[in-house]
Amino acid sequence: METKTLTEQQAKELIKRSYVDCDSLGITVIYDFKTIAHNDYEGEENIDFTNYGYLELVMLGELLTLFENRGYDIITSLINQVEQELYEEE
Numbered sequence: 001m002e003t004k005t006l007t008e009q010q011a012k013e014l015i016k017r018s019y020v021d022c023d024s025l026g027i028t029v030i031y032d033f034k035t036i037a038h039n040d041y042e043g044e045e046n047i048d049f050t051n052y053g054y055l056e057l058v059m060l061g062e063l064l065t066l067f068e069n070r071g072y073d074i075i076t077s078l079i080n081q082v083e084q085e086l087y088e089e090e
Helices: 008-025 029-037 054-068 072-089
Strands: none
Touching: 008 029, 008 054, 008 072, 029 054, 029 072, 054 072
């Protein structure tokens, strides 16, 4: 997926899909991305890539490309919005 042409809504959908996929597959990619991309996140500082396979690497790569035209503040805002939406859906 080429993410540099994604709208803000499409970027949010990518983040949201990553949360849902990680939860259903039992993988940590979105939480690892949050460690990298969220200004206020104080999670595990070290990311263990030894458990990453192809799926995890592709997912993280897609998420990291969101930085092409956006910075930490925008990514942090998008993560916060997605988390709020997911919380409200519960």
